[in-house]
Amino acid sequence: MKTDAFAIRTLTLDDLDALLPLVEALHTSDGDPFDPQRTVDALQLVLSHPEYGVVHVAEVGETIVGYIVGSLGLSVEAGGRFLLVDELYVSPAWRGRGLARKLLASLIPYAQSHHCRVVELEVGWENDRARTWYERLGFERHRRFFCSITLEELDRRLVLRQGRQSR
Template sequence: MSAALHLAKPDDLERVLALVTAFHAEEGLDSTDEARRAALLPLLEGIPHGCAYLIGPARAPLGYVVITFGWSLEFGGMDAFVDEIYIRPAVRGRGIATEVLISLPKALSKAGVKALHLEVDRENEIAQRLYARAGFKLRDRYVLMSRAL
């Protein structure tokens, strides 16, 4: 099974939106279709703050990953955040997410990204093992904190 990445474009909106909706339902994330569409469309239209990739065949994707960009003095320049990664339940456990999370940093580093971050539920040991296999490490001194505006 191929974890090829395809940069999602506006024509892919409905495919990506269906995957995002499935992920949000699975994770119990409270969001509306309108809010998801409004957050996703600028990424597909080329806003410089992030991008979305379809995973697998573009016409029948196996999942998606959304990357957002920022700037870090600590890491010496542009950094990126895996905002969401989702693989359809029927194809999980086949190494697709691992392949994506190993290949993505290589591509991003060629574009000048100095660090790639992600967050994971403290109780989700399966995801933590996946991320560790892909080279992500816990930062013991740091806790991600958020404030919705």
């Protein structure tokens, strides 16, 4: 059994190569595509613009074994700013040791300093373990359908639809 102590800290540019395999593991386990360059671009954006969000890593010795990404948003329904837990992942060998809880807790000061009122997240329907864990922490399910589309694709479809309607 591993008993090494772990530390939570903010991601740096020097960490990107070590973090990519964990991001890939999360995306693969969720059935999502993984694009290393797109991931690096997004992480560099957050690192250069802390007002967009924050990335924290859990480290054992010199090894990154988990991470969390929080990004800022605004919601009229939420009454102001909110923090979106965009990604949370702990390597399988390190699960069950409190790292996910510590990573989640590490976002609280950031959210408070940015006047967030609510913390939101998304979790796959099939991920019963994560969903149950979040619900035990007090997260509530919403009767909503989460969906997304690239801005480019939405623009293309709206222009096509507008073109058809103007005939």
